[in-house]
Amino acid sequence: MALVEMALSRILIRENSDQQVIFLKEKGGEGRTFPIIIGVFEAVEINRKITEVETPRPMTHDLVRNVLHGLGAELVRVVVDELKESTFYAKLHLRHEGEEVVIDSRPSDAIAIAVAEKAPIFVDETVLDEVGGQTE
Amino acid sequence: MALVEMALSRILIRENSDQQVIFLKEKGGEGRTFPIIIGVFEAVEINRKITEVETPRPMTHDLVRNVLHGLGAELVRVVVDELKESTFYAKLHLRHEGEEVVIDSRPSDAIAIAVAEKAPIFVDETVLDEVGGQTE
Numbered sequence: 001m002a003l004v005e006m007a008l009s010r011i012l013i014r015e016n017s018d019q020q021v022i023f024l025k026e027k028g029g030e031g032r033t034f035p036i037i038i039g040v041f042e043a044v045e046i047n048r049k050i051t052e053v054e055t056p057r058p059m060t061h062d063l064v065r066n067v068l069h070g071l072g073a074e075l076v077r078v079v080v081d082e083l084k085e086s087t088f089y090a091k092l093h094l095r096h097e098g099e100e101v102v103i104d105s106r107p108s109d110a111i112a113i114a115v116a117e118k119a120p121i122f123v124d125e126t127v128l129d130e131v132g133g134q135t136e
Numbered sequence: 137m138a139l140v141e142m143a144l145s146r147i148l149i150r151e152n153s154d155q156q157v158i159f160l161k162e163k164g165g166e167g168r169t170f171p172i173i174i175g176v177f178e179a180v181e182i183n184r185k186i187t188e189v190e191t192p193r194p195m196t197h198d199l200v201r202n203v204l205h206g207l208g209a210e211l212v213r214v215v216v217d218e219l220k221e222s223t224f225y226a227k228l229h230l231r232h233e234g235e236e237v238v239i240d241s242r243p244s245d246a247i248a249i250a251v252a253e254k255a256p257i258f259v260d261e262t263v264l265d266e267v268g269g270q271t272e
Binding site for chain 2: 060064068070071089094
């Protein structure tokens with residue numbers, strides 16, 4: 001499995017739409033990029049993490065982070081590792097007491113948490129091949 | 137700290153409103169009840185957990201549960217333990233390797249997870265006194 005490091009390069013938040021779009025872009029190399037359709041709640045949360053807007057109370061993605069910290073786990077990286085029937089699949093790779101624990105996640109949740117935790121985001125090369133990531 | 141066990145007795149989901157309402161009701165005793173205002177996303181998720189509607193991919197509250205299970209932790213109970221300036225505060229009480237770990241949470245997130253995990257929901261007696269929980 002070859003992993004390609006990506007950055008979250010763009011979020012499009014459209015009012016009155018259930019579907020929002022984020023773009024991941026290859027950090028090095030050719031700068032390949034592709035969109036992922038996500039929900040409005042997750043898009044707002046990712047945007048909040050990027051702009052580092054603090055909320056008075058923990059939002060649901062902060063709760064995930066608080067659980068990780070409270071149980072002594074650390075988010076090492078996020079990997080978008082599969083594309084099946086137009087749905088992207090992702091994993092949280094955690095370190096917990098010296099062991100790696102892998103948790104199934106939607107890419108939107110994984111990316112919201114990765115942005116807040118400043119953890120790297122990877123995409124499997126096979127997924128990048130499938131989406132035919134265009135350079136800009 | 138005296139804890140009173142509550143059940144989620146009602147959810148009001150109103151279209152086109154940012155504020156939704158859930159009601160907690162005392163399981164025994166006088167059957168005192170009070171409302172908590174929550175966000176629409178959390179209300180939809182709580183409703184999904186109650187009706188046991190499965191989604192093809194894990195929603196954000198399922199991700200919290202998957203992290204708990206993946207790290208060998210269990211949700212023992214949820215406690216709504218404070219009311220400050222009209223905001224309710226809650227805690228997740230987890231068991232992790234024989235120790236109790238307490239995580240700060242909004243009541244909406246805590247209740248969504250408690251319903252799915254079939255964990256009991258408690259309210260501190262002092263909070264119940266403050267809201268003046270009416271019997272129905």
